[in-house]
Amino acid sequence: MDSYYFYTKRLCVGYKEKAVIKDIEISLPKGEILTLIGPNGAGKSTVLKSIAGQLKTLDGVIYLGKTALTDMKVDERAKKMSVVLTEKIKTEMMTCEEVVATGRYPYTGRFGILSKEDKRVVEEAIGLIHIEDIREKDFAKISDGQKQRVMLARAMCQEPEILILDEPTSYLDVKYKLEFLSLLQEMRRKKELTVIMSLHELELAERVSDKILCLKGEYTEKYGTPGEVFTEGYIKGLFDMTKGSFDEENGNMELEPVKGVPEIFVIAGGGTGRPIFRRLQREGKAFAAGILYENDLDFPPAKALAVNVIGAKAFEPMAAELAEQAKQIIDQCGRVICTRKNFGSFEMMNKELLDYAMKTNKRIEIYEIQKGMK
Structure with missing residues (x-):
């Protein structure tokens, strides 16, 4: 000693x-x-x-x-x-x-x-x-x-x-x-x-x-x-937690997710989705999210609060089958929320999802964190 x-x-x-x-x-x-x-x-x-x-x-x-x-x-x-x-x-x-x-x-x-x-x-x-x-x-x-x-x-x-x-x-x-x-x-x-x-x-x-x-x-x-x-x-x-979650890797603490069939699909990334995820949880609305890279700031809260999260491996192009999974969920949802105005070269599949939602006449909400709802 x-x-x-x-x-x-x-x-x-x-x-x-x-x-x-x-x-x-x-x-x-x-x-x-x-x-x-x-x-x-x-x-x-x-x-x-x-x-x-x-x-x-x-x-x-x-x-x-x-x-x-x-x-x-x-x-x-x-x-x-x-x-x-x-x-x-x-x-x-x-x-x-x-x-x-x-x-x-x-x-x-x-x-x-x-x-x-x-x-x-x-x-x-x-x-x-x-x-x-x-x-x-x-x-x-x-x-x-x-x-x-x-x-x-x-x-x-x-x-x-x-x-x-x-x-x-x-x-x-x-x-x-x-x-x-x-x-x-x-x-x-x-x-x-x-x-x-x-x-x-x-x-x-x-x-x-x-x-x-x-x-x-x-x-x-x-x-x-x-x-x-x-x-x-x-x-x-x-701590014998029976409600909510704590993510040891990044210190995120989240309340209990809303269960059920998702009625909203959220296209997010770069931390822009966190306030939306938490707002939907407070409102008692089940939602799905994607496509999110597993190292994205939005991935831990989405994993804790969403009914479904479509995740992609970090530093790799998004696989085509992920888009198909997301489109199937979008088909079941009445509304799509997008928190991104621009998409990076590795995220063009999310732009494809937004275009798909528009073509299928989903109710679209574009949300910019600093400017509010559009």
């Missing part, structure tokens, strides 16, 4: 001597991001609190370097590890800068008096997390996204080697989610910071993590890189 900075051996966590998860095996080099995923109640927060020392472990050992956490004194651990959990702190008339400065508690002693070095670290943390513009504002009066950034700066004031975060993107809008996770990656690169956190957003977990730990039941389900974890069908089983 010499090559790993953080690792556990047969870790068992739980409450009041009752195990929640057993035999947790984690191994992380310094400067990697580990994300815990799993259904609600799977034990993600329990694992994080146990690693942070807020819950007593029932069995096993947690190591930082070659030292077991249980062998570290409280102040030594506070200098190595910083924790940001979901509980919101209560402040009275404290500026954001003052909240950040409380992160120096492992170094300031019982009176909390900041030295010149402490002030330098506070200043560095404020700059690192880019909160200069709110440093003088009342912490209680800023947005949740801003508070999360302040708490991250506070954590960085401890100059930790490892950061523990429980659902850090909860209650944040998409702007702050992306900014926050980008900051974690920035700190990993600049500070070689190791991060262990839980996330609900699977698509973000897949993008930001070096390793992923999947929790379900008494034992860990899977541990590995995003590529090793996000394999076809795995997430659906992990």
Whole structure:
């Protein structure tokens, strides 16, 4: 284990001597991001609190370097590890800068008096997390996204080697989610910071993590890189999905498709069909789609939402029999929607389908994403 900075051996966590998860095996080099995923109640927060020392472990050992956490004194651990959990702190008339400065508690002693070095670290943390513009504002009066950034700066004031975060993107809008996770990656690169956190957003977990730990039941389900974890069908089983779908390859999540005989045929491609597919699903209308290359942006949502999808192998000319299949479906449909104004040289078969629909007097709707219905 010499090559790993953080690792556990047969870790068992739980409450009041009752195990929640057993035999947790984690191994992380310094400067990697580990994300815990799993259904609600799977034990993600329990694992994080146990690693942070807020819950007593029932069995096993947690190591930082070659030292077991249980062998570290409280102040030594506070200098190595910083924790940001979901509980919101209560402040009275404290500026954001003052909240950040409380992160120096492992170094300031019982009176909390900041030295010149402490002030330098506070200043560095404020700059690192880019909160200069709110440093003088009342912490209680800023947005949740801003508070999360302040708490991250506070954590960085401890100059930790490892950061523990429980659902850090909860209650944040998409702007702050992306900014926050980008900051974690920035700190990993600049500070070689190791991060262990839980996330609900699977698509973000897949993008930001070096390793992923999947929790379900008494034992860990899977541990590995995003590529090793996000394999076809795995997430659906992990979360016991009975409705809708999740495409592990690209992070697409779709609602349950409308079943039945397709009444609409959609000619799309290049991502132009996705809003149409989802609109038809919302309207409860069964549809078919094609011809779509299997590497096209429209193929995953069409596969999830359409009754029939006619797919073509990527980087090859569309086979003639695909057009015949599509025409047979068009014959059964009363309406054809086309989201393309122009067709590439490899897509002329779709132009042929549109011409066929016109010749057979189908109701045609040409839809341009930026201009609306025509």
